[in-house]
Amino acid sequence: MRVLLLGGTTEAAAMARALAGAGVEALYSYAGRTSTPRPQPRPLRIGGFGGAEGLAACLREDGFTHVIDATHPFAATISRNAVAACAAAGVPLLAVERPAWTPAPGDDWTPVPDLAAAAAALPEAPANVFLAIGRQNLDVFKGLPHRWLLRFVDPEPAPLPRATRIVDRGPFTQAGDMALMRDHGIRIVVAKNAGGEGARAKLDAARALRLPVVMVQRPAIPARETVASVAQAMAWLHQAPPAERGV
Numbered sequence: 001m002r003v004l005l006l007g008g009t010t011e012a013a014a015m016a017r018a019l020a021g022a023g024v025e026a027l028y029s030y031a032g033r034t035s036t037p038r039p040q041p042r043p044l045r046i047g048g049f050g051g052a053e054g055l056a057a058c059l060r061e062d063g064f065t066h067v068i069d070a071t072h073p074f075a076a077t078i079s080r081n082a083v084a085a086c087a088a089a090g091v092p093l094l095a096v097e098r099p100a101w102t103p104a105p106g107d108d109w110t111p112v113p114d115l116a117a118a119a120a121a122l123p124e125a126p127a128n129v130f131l132a133i134g135r136q137n138l139d140v141f142k143g144l145p146h147r148w149l150l151r152f153v154d155p156e157p158a159p160l161p162r163a164t165r166i167v168d169r170g171p172f173t174q175a176g177d178m179a180l181m182r183d184h185g186i187r188i189v190v191a192k193n194a195g196g197e198g199a200r201a202k203l204d205a206a207r208a209l210r211l212p213v214v215m216v217q218r219p220a221i222p223a224r225e226t227v228a229s230v231a232q233a234m235a236w237l238h239q240a241p242p243a244e245r246g247v
């Protein structure tokens with residue numbers, strides 16, 4: 001058995017620990033977005049594969065028997081590529097996907113399909129907005145009159161005018177995020193429905209402060225076998241038929 005683990009998330013780190021604990025041969029793959037990727041208990045590779053075709057070639061050439069896609073729910077391109085590449089190479093694929101967040105009593109969420117719709121959902125009058133969506137694809141917010149609070153993993157420059165950028169890496173706490181939002185006079189939060197515990201703090205903080213949240217829904221990914229936990233993924237590994245070479 002040789003597993004390709006597509007990572008960059010808390011779930012992928014937990015998956016890598018489980019694979020290491022079980023003595024399963026695996027390669028952890030990072031896209032290379034952060035300059036300080038966390039070390040993992042399995043060997044690493046960093047960087048893209050060159051689309052679905054490159055990934056399929058990698059699966060064939062490096063003798064992978066299984067692929068586990070534990071990427072972020074908003075990393076849709078690599079997940080779509082994994083579906084296509086695994087089909088082409090005849091390698092079984094499993095996604096480990098955290099459940100989406102659902103609103104609780106007291107939440108004031110406006111669901112939107114994508115970031116452009118999130119930008120359109122913001123008020124016309126200038127406001128202090130916590131744009132808690134990472135550092136990619138912020139262009140759609142250019143030209144809006146707001147003051148932005150941005151939180152990045154790396155000390156990258158803020159790509160928006162009137163922005164305050166802070167550098168921090170989760171998991172975050174409700175108390176910490178409440179203090180942050182108070183300090184910056186935040187009136188609206190924009191979030192992606194990533195799910196999971198570490199990034200939920202901003203939503204709990206927004207509810208406690210009675211702030212509205214513009215919630216970007218997850219992108220569509222083709223149907224694939226999916227589990228919600230590392231334990232289920234380990235069980236799948238020992239049940240899934242190995243790669244059908246030559247397909």
Ligand code: NAP
Nearest residue numbers: 007008029030031048049050051071072074075076077078
């Ligand atoms: P994406 O749009 O789905 O992927 C863009 C390209 O990056 C892919 O086509 C692939 O390049 C490469 N790539 C992505 N993940 C990879 C991986 N694990 N290993 C090797 N190559 C990978 O992804 P993204 O939204 O830019 O996210 C990049 C990474 O950051 C993902 O691994 C994801 O788990 C992590 N992440 C993303 C978010 C988010 O909000 N999007 C949040 C936290 C963490 P090729 O086509 O050349 O193979």
